[in-house]
Amino acid sequence: MSEEYILCPNCHQPVSGQERYCAHCGADLAVAAALEERGFPLAEALRGENIPLAPEVLVPRLGEQLVREGVIDEAQLQEALAYQQRQALAGKPCLLGQALLSLGFVERETLDRAITEQILQLQAALEQANRTLEQRVAERTAELQAALQRLTQLNQIKSNFISNISHELRTPLAHIKGYLELLAAEMLGELNDEQMQAAKTALRSTDRLEKLIDDLLQFSLAARGALSLDIERFDMAQLARQVCLQADALARLKVLQLDCILPEKPCWVQADSEKIEWVLNELTENAIKFTPEEGRVIVRVACGPEIVEISVEDTGIGIPEERIAEIFEPFHQLDETATRRYGGTGLGLALTRRILEAHGSVLKVRSQVEKGTLVHFSLPSVS
Numbered sequence: 001m002s003e004e005y006i007l008c009p010n011c012h013q014p015v016s017g018q019e020r021y022c023a024h025c026g027a028d029l030a031v032a033a034a035l036e037e038r039g040f041p042l043a044e045a046l047r048g049e050n051i052p053l054a055p056e057v058l059v060p061r062l063g064e065q066l067v068r069e070g071v072i073d074e075a076q077l078q079e080a081l082a083y084q085q086r087q088a089l090a091g092k093p094c095l096l097g098q099a100l101l102s103l104g105f106v107e108r109e110t111l112d113r114a115i116t117e118q119i120l121q122l123q124a125a126l127e128q129a130n131r132t133l134e135q136r137v138a139e140r141t142a143e144l145q146a147a148l149q150r151l152t153q154l155n156q157i158k159s160n161f162i163s164n165i166s167h168e169l170r171t172p173l174a175h176i177k178g179y180l181e182l183l184a185a186e187m188l189g190e191l192n193d194e195q196m197q198a199a200k201t202a203l204r205s206t207d208r209l210e211k212l213i214d215d216l217l218q219f220s221l222a223a224r225g226a227l228s229l230d231i232e233r234f235d236m237a238q239l240a241r242q243v244c245l246q247a248d249a250l251a252r253l254k255v256l257q258l259d260c261i262l263p264e265k266p267c268w269v270q271a272d273s274e275k276i277e278w279v280l281n282e283l284t285e286n287a288i289k290f291t292p293e294e295g296r297v298i299v300r301v302a303c304g305p306e307i308v309e310i311s312v313e314d315t316g317i318g319i320p321e322e323r324i325a326e327i328f329e330p331f332h333q334l335d336e337t338a339t340r341r342y343g344g345t346g347l348g349l350a351l352t353r354r355i356l357e358a359h360g361s362v363l364k365v366r367s368q369v370e371k372g373t374l375v376h377f378s379l380p381s382v383s
């Protein structure tokens, strides 16, 4: 094994790392290293003066302590300090302890005991300071935790507010919708063409409002982490068939071709069927909404032994690659005029993502501007 050399922090000569004292200046290497590490100012002051680094340099005011303890008297201390000065002038600087020893005022044993005691006292003071510091850290941590809790509570109040308001809005809306349906069905008397048109337009608007309130409610629940799943075994192919049937009218209205490529046999999955239906509806509606006339939308369910792949593809306006992450932000639409042009509020995909996440699934998006978009997710299949 090769011997490791270090530089003595006192005289800067190379010394063996195995040694306790510097072979050149006699400094205690452990003490020197400790001082060096802590950037002890005394070490700086002593550096270059060739004063041996001994445990004594860790003890401030050793002379005063020895006087206090009655080991030496004041006159002896003054004499030792004068001796120290003379030695320094003669180019042989020494520490006070060494001066006291040379003058025969103290025994080595007494000096060592006094130094050790002083070091132990310093250590105790340091430990006390550490404890105080730890206590202050604990207090600050508790304050931060309390602040975090307050924030969480505020968030909760905000979410509760949205869900309460949503409930409050739904009841009167149900009355408005009910009467409009009665009017449109001419149960309250015959309507002329203009009145019929007005009733139907009002009915369509209440549908939109209802969807928005539902989305808001779902979103506030999901934001609270209160998205509870009602897991059951169901046939994914059958569910997609139902979604396609509903979307068909919408597609016809926009003169779009809607193709549903679904397995003939049942395709069993274990999930919350209502929420998955909502998701597939949302994805199909988006595809229809963002695809111009004459375009094509394909809803696919591919049933594998392990997983069931569900996808919706369109030949629509597409999404720029660098903006794909944005489409999942709540209340965010890529085209600011979209609400006017396409309707909606930008909540659909934010909710979709949360619902799929709760199922342990993710929505993947592939898109090309003006070519189209493919969104897909998977669920584990069950027998």
Ligand SMILES: Nc1ncnc2c1ncn2[C@@H]1O[C@H](COP(=O)(O)OP(=O)(O)OP(=O)(O)O)[C@@H](O)[C@H]1O
Pocket (backbone or CB within 6 Å): 215, 282, 286, 287, 290, 314, 316, 317, 318, 319, 327, 328, 332, 333, 334, 335, 338, 343, 344, 345, 346, 347, 348, 349, 350, 373
């Ligand atoms: N198939 C798609 N083709 C092109 N852009 C899409 C498609 N699906 C979503 N987007 C873009 O992502 C945005 C967010 O979609 P999201 O479904 O969250 O909101 P929305 O459909 O605008 O409103 P909402 O779903 O609340 O009725 C859309 O406004 C649109 O810019």
Ligand SMILES: [Mg+2]
Pocket (backbone or CB within 6 Å): 282, 285, 286, 344, 347, 348, 349
């Ligand atoms: Mg949408």
